[in-house]
Amino acid sequence: MLPETDKKILIIGYVWPEPNTTAAGGRMLQLIHFFLEQDYQITFASTAAESEFSFDLDSLGVRKKTIRLNHSSFDVFLKDLDPGIVLFDRFMTEEQFGWRVVENAPNALRILDTEDLHSLRIARQLSFKISIPFTEQFWLDQDQTKREMASIYRCDLSLIISHYEMELLTKTVKMDTNLLLHLPMMFDAIDEERQNHWLQFDQKKDFVCIGNGKHAPNIDAIHTLKKDIWPLIRKELPLANLFIYGAYMPESIKQLNSPKQGFYIMGHANDANKVISQARLNLAPLNYGAGIKGKLLSGMLNGTPSITTEIGAEGICENLPWNGIIANDVEAFAKAAILLYQNEDKWTVARHNGAAIINGFYNKFVLQKKLRDKIELLTKNLEEHRARNFIGAMLLHHSLASTKFMSKWIAEKNSKPQSE
Secondary structure, three states: OOOHHHOEEEEEEOOOOOOOOOHHHHHHHHHHHHHHHOOOEEEEEEOOOOOOOOOOHHHHOOEEEEOOOOOOHHHHHHHHHOOOEEEEOOHHHHHHHHHHHHHHOOOOEEEEEOOOOHHHHHHHHHHHHOOOOOOHHHHHHOHHHHHHHHHHHHOOEEEEOOHHHHHHHHHHOOOOHHHEEEOOOOEOOOOHHHHHOOOOHHHOOOEEEEOOOOOHHHHHHHHHHHHHHHHHHHHHOOOOOEEEEOOOOOHHHHOOOEHHHOEEEEEOOOOHHHHHHHOOEEEEOOOOOOOOOHHHHHHHHOOOOEEEOHHHHOOOOOOOOOOEEEOOOHHHHHHHHHHHHHOHHHHHHHHHHHHHHHHHHOEHHHHHHHHHHHHHHHHHOHHHHHHHOHHHHHHHHHHHHHHHHHHHHHHHHHHOOOOO
């Protein structure tokens, strides 16, 4: 364990955690609970404004701090806090504040929680939009990729949520594995007692799709359902309904609501677990994306099998059988949904597969120990660890020489009164 005087962590968030609207918010709350259990004093800082869906961090005893971009007040705050660990919730926050952490808290362990590889998601979105096949080289060619890789190198440790993304970083980028830790979402094991409380096949009905409206892959998936997939399903299952839940739905999605077609846009779900547990099938026709999909893990946790694409299932369970059926084109997707909706035997096998996936890859006890051990190892050997990361040192040098002075120029510009 870290000495008591060092058991302070500063988490710098791009936004305030919203575990009831995004998988990223759920992930951050899991990390917060982990550090609380390790007796850390946690301060969560962000430049963003809180929303109606922001988690009540005060209820956990987490201190909150609103910080400003390109402003020296952050330097003073950081020196006063003197944290042993600084965690960035995505690479953009590391770009904005990382160099200030290096200058003002040089001995703090710098951790990047990637959530997913943002550059991978954006590159896939671009390739889909311009209708060209996605390749790893296409991803490497993107400016966003170079920025994200630089951020990972500058940090002492990056948490990678998907085993596919771990392979991408270690095999394609040839990144040192000492800089990375595969740490997916963390859940309590699904025991037999919990499974006995799940609703049975004939107690569950209809379809559900969950995803917040600020996430482009979710919007695309809803359009795909409405235009291509749901008409095929509804033709074979005329009494079935599809309920789509998610906060921040744009008007273009709200207008797709069509009760006559059994297609319902429901908006934010106050209890996502409840609506998923009541549905017979979970639909996620994702054409692009990255990381691991919280909506699919939620289905597994609540005994609801899913139909998704290879992108949707990517990085979740390696070689274990899927919690449902994987289908990429719209006709195959619709046929899979119709089959599993009507076949109780296959449906039952699918949900047992989901429990095996959660227990095999997302065991909170195992993963928390893995994270705790890694932090303790790095803390004891931080100087040596950094000495081996020459690329990170080189990037820090250039970052301090460019980002730093650009930020100082902006700060100086903002401090001067505007001429009339």
